[in-house]
Amino acid sequence: MRITTNSQATTYQRNLFDLQERVDAENTRVSTGKSYQRLSDAPKAVVDVQRLTTIINTNSLYSNSLAETREELSNTESALQNFADNISEVRRMALESQTTANSDKLPVLGKQVYQMLQDLINQANANYGGKYLFAGTKTTDASITPTPPAVTSRPFELVQNAPDSANPSGLSVVFQGNNQDRIINRSLTDAERVNVHAADAFGGSGSEIFSKVIELYNTLTFRADGATRTSADPLTSDESSKIQDLARQFSDGMNVINNEIGKIGYRQSRFEAIVQQLGEENTRLKEIRSQQEDTNMPESLLNLKREQNALDYTLKIGSQLFTQSLFDFLR
Amino acid sequence: MSQFAGLEIGKRAILAQRLGLDATSNNIANVNTPGYARQQVVFTETDPRALIGKGFIGTGVVVSQIRSFREEYFDREIRSNISRNAGFTLDDRTLQRIETLLHEPNNEGIGNSLQKFFNAFQDVSLMPEDIGRRQLALEAAQSLSQDFRTTAAAMQDLRKQTSESLATSVGEANRLLSDIAELNKQITTSKAQSLDSWTTLVNQRSQKLEELAKYGGSLYVSIDNNGHANVSMAGSTVVVGTTANILKLNETIDAGGERTSTIDIVNQQGATLVTIKPDSGEFASALKHLNVTLDDKDSSGGFSIAKDLNTLASAVINKVNSISVTGYGLDDAIAPVRNIFSGTDANSIDIDPSVAAQPRNIPLSSGAGLPGDNTISRQIAGLAGDSSFLSSQTPAVYYANFINRIATAGADASTGIKVTNTVGDQLNAQRESVIGVNLDEEAVNLIKYQRAFEAAARVVNATNEVLQTLISLGQ
Numbered sequence: 001m002r003i004t005t006n007s008q009a010t011t012y013q014r015n016l017f018d019l020q021e022r023v024d025a026e027n028t029r030v031s032t033g034k035s036y037q038r039l040s041d042a043p044k045a046v047v048d049v050q051r052l053t054t055i056i057n058t059n060s061l062y063s064n065s066l067a068e069t070r071e072e073l074s075n076t077e078s079a080l081q082n083f084a085d086n087i088s089e090v091r092r093m094a095l096e097s098q099t100t101a102n103s104d105k106l107p108v109l110g111k112q113v114y115q116m117l118q119d120l121i122n123q124a125n126a127n128y129g130g131k132y133l134f135a136g137t138k139t140t141d142a143s144i145t146p147t148p149p150a151v152t153s154r155p156f157e158l159v160q161n162a163p164d165s166a167n168p169s170g171l172s173v174v175f176q177g178n179n180q181d182r183i184i185n186r187s188l189t190d191a192e193r194v195n196v197h198a199a200d201a202f203g204g205s206g207s208e209i210f211s212k213v214i215e216l217y218n219t220l221t222f223r224a225d226g227a228t229r230t231s232a233d234p235l236t237s238d239e240s241s242k243i244q245d246l247a248r249q250f251s252d253g254m255n256v257i258n259n260e261i262g263k264i265g266y267r268q269s270r271f272e273a274i275v276q277q278l279g280e281e282n283t284r285l286k287e288i289r290s291q292q293e294d295t296n297m298p299e300s301l302l303n304l305k306r307e308q309n310a311l312d313y314t315l316k317i318g319s320q321l322f323t324q325s326l327f328d329f330l331r
Numbered sequence: 332m333s334q335f336a337g338l339e340i341g342k343r344a345i346l347a348q349r350l351g352l353d354a355t356s357n358n359i360a361n362v363n364t365p366g367y368a369r370q371q372v373v374f375t376e377t378d379p380r381a382l383i384g385k386g387f388i389g390t391g392v393v394v395s396q397i398r399s400f401r402e403e404y405f406d407r408e409i410r411s412n413i414s415r416n417a418g419f420t421l422d423d424r425t426l427q428r429i430e431t432l433l434h435e436p437n438n439e440g441i442g443n444s445l446q447k448f449f450n451a452f453q454d455v456s457l458m459p460e461d462i463g464r465r466q467l468a469l470e471a472a473q474s475l476s477q478d479f480r481t482t483a484a485a486m487q488d489l490r491k492q493t494s495e496s497l498a499t500s501v502g503e504a505n506r507l508l509s510d511i512a513e514l515n516k517q518i519t520t521s522k523a524q525s526l527d528s529w530t531t532l533v534n535q536r537s538q539k540l541e542e543l544a545k546y547g548g549s550l551y552v553s554i555d556n557n558g559h560a561n562v563s564m565a566g567s568t569v570v571v572g573t574t575a576n577i578l579k580l581n582e583t584i585d586a587g588g589e590r591t592s593t594i595d596i597v598n599q600q601g602a603t604l605v606t607i608k609p610d611s612g613e614f615a616s617a618l619k620h621l622n623v624t625l626d627d628k629d630s631s632g633g634f635s636i637a638k639d640l641n642t643l644a645s646a647v648i649n650k651v652n653s654i655s656v657t658g659y660g661l662d663d664a665i666a667p668v669r670n671i672f673s674g675t676d677a678n679s680i681d682i683d684p685s686v687a688a689q690p691r692n693i694p695l696s697s698g699a700g701l702p703g704d705n706t707i708s709r710q711i712a713g714l715a716g717d718s719s720f721l722s723s724q725t726p727a728v729y730y731a732n733f734i735n736r737i738a739t740a741g742a743d744a745s746t747g748i749k750v751t752n753t754v755g756d757q758l759n760a761q762r763e764s765v766i767g768v769n770l771d772e773e774a775v776n777l778i779k780y781q782r783a784f785e786a787a788a789r790v791v792n793a794t795n796e797v798l799q800t801l802i803s804l805g806q
Binding site for chain 1: 347362363371423427430435436438442446450453454456458460461661662693696698700701702703704705706709712713715716727728730731732734735737738739740741742744745754756759760761764766767768769770771774775777778
């Protein structure tokens with residue numbers, strides 16, 4: 001083939017540009033740490049990275065959701081544990097009232113039961129992050145409109161009704177929440193209930209156990225005829241057996257609450273396992289993503305050196321290629 | 332035999348070698364001129380004179396032809412390659428700009444906003460009564476709608492710029508067509524006058540045709556008996572003899588809002604004679620991007636990035652709103668039938684005025700007075716995993732495939748550029764080996780013609796001395 005001055009220059013120029021492009025590409029890979037800069041550089045890798053990033057972000061999202069839910073469950077567990085402890089205390093008081101040594105202290109025990117009742121109500125009104133834990137989906141004050149005789153917008157409230165023979169104190173606890181599920185998505189496809197229904201924990205429609213505590217309070221504070229009990233008024237045999245029955249019911253109530261605590265513990269363990277599993281999966285996915293999108297530094301640095309050497313030599317050759325022609329030797 | 336014959340032979344030789352020197356000088360001068368075909372003088376011995384009974388004797392030399400090394404085969408192949416290369420280059424440039432508009436591959440574009448939107452609704456589902464989280468969900472929705480609108484507007488801006496650039500290219504093509512017609516005219520007259528100027532004009536016309544190929548795609552060039560190059564672009568005649576047709580960029584909008592740009596051949600009054608359909612080159616690429624890639628109302632079935640973006644935005648609006656209309660805000664006593672998004676596509680998507688700046692109004696629960704109910708927010712968050720969200724795909728998979736198609740189109744363009752560059756280099760090298768100038772070769776020619784010129788001058792000198800001797804004999 002006939003070689004012309006221009007074809008030499010064109011070939012040289014093209015090779016020079018190609019080399020400069022390759023040096024620039026390796027330089028960019030090393031300086032940005034990314035193996036590709038444009039979508040068209042590696043279409044398959046780009047899409048793989050997009051999909052991996054989506055999965056990683058989704059895993060992180062649900063991992064965070066579950067971690068946060070575990071905190072809520074932990075608070076629920078503490079509130080129920082405190083509640084169970086107090087019921088246990090109420091049961092102890094009920095049993096204490098049965099001993100002859102305490103027969104003159106029944107009014108005092110009654111007052112202690114009343115205080116315990118107030119503590120139980122406070123614990124049933126426990127909240128986490130501004131939402132009531134045992135009110136179903138009526139989690140805020142704003143969502144509760146008190147119906148008289150209730151006056152507050154709290155889920156559990158001790159109200160005063162007109163006294164009668166069945167309830168000489170006229171006290172009752174009203175539950176103004178509901179027993180609906182609060183559910184979270186624990187993955188893109190699965191959901192799970194995270195709240196404890198008041199009905200499940202406290203019996204009846206959500207306030208039965210409080211009625212039992214009030215019943216104990218009434219028995220300790222009032223005589224069978226409705227008059228206020230004094231230290232000189234011991235328990236009758238009917239009252240005594242009623243209190244024994246209540247103590248048994250408190251025991252049953254504690255079992256129910258402990259059962260709910262157990263469910264929460266199981267749920268927490270499962271969530272923890274999922275969080276750990278998601279974390280491990282993300283570590284693996286990030287490694288795969290890194291292989292796709294991050295620069296292989298040793299390889300890129302080696303390539304860069306190789307291309308720079310080639311560029312140096314090409315430039316040297318260029319300086320010789322165009323310095324001499326026959327005209328240099330003509331006089 | 333006349334003594335002046337020697338002088339005549341010397342004169343012819345001097346003139347012929349002088350032309351050789353001129354051709355060599357011209358070759359050296361044009362060593363870097365694009366499209367230049369080297370010239371070579373062709374010497375022919377003049378008719379010999381008969382010497383009676385003795386045979387024939389030569390009478391010297393003349394230049395019978397100045398040969399130009401043009402090869403139409405290479406010119407045609409190179410024009411075709413230039414056209415393909417120009418198309419791929421414009422594709423690459425346009426797709427690169429679209430990548431920038433979409434903030435890819437940095438993963439900071441709509442795909443990311445979409446995921447943040449669904450994540451925000453998952454986050455608020457953990458505490459739907461929390462105003463702070465509701466505000467974050469609202470901001471995520473605002474950010475998503477703004478990203479859609481900004482990208483769609485930038486896409487339309489890019490379309491406008493592509494259209495303006497194409498109009499400029501059409502103007503440039505018209506100038507080239509006019510130049511080619513004018514060169515055709517000059518070639519006819521110059522052929523009779525000077526071989527030298529004829530080859531120069533043919534070279535210039537060839538160069539113009541190569542420039543035209545960049546725009547118009549497949550060019551068919553036929554040379555008629557007058558030496559005129561008649562040019563067809565994608566099957567439509569654009570230059571006939573000394574007359575150039577006029578190209579014009581037109582755009583029509585149909586009732587559905589679909590815009591169609593065409594390049595038409597028009598008469599002097601501007602009326603369309605025929606619409607050309609370029610198959611490669613900048614015209615073909617620009618028309619593809621105007622009519623398909625960047626037209627959000629495209630109905631061709633081709634890969635329309637603007638339309639796909641609209642489709643995604645519409646799906647987000649419809650899917651999210653179809654869930655939200657069944658929900659309740661924090662203060663709603665009766666079903667409010669409230670949308671989260673307003674608008675219909677990527678251009679118009681926005682936050683619905685009923686929830687804008689009012690996070691309490693975001694319908695997240697399935698009943699009145701149930702602030703802890705997160706049914707709606709969970710359903711919206713769950714759309715991220717809905718495999719029937721759009722085209723039987725989840726939003727993330729749809730977006731990944733959308734990006735994949737852009738990436739693949741970009742890779743095709745990049746590969747096309749590389750291939751046509753390589754082919755172009757090979758073709759140019761092959762053509763260059765025929766028509767190009769080699770300075771060493773020209774230096775040898777220079778010496779050759781110079782020596783021959785000097786020798787011819789000596790012949791004249793010697794003949795002159797012989798004549799002087801003869802004249803002095805008679806004194």
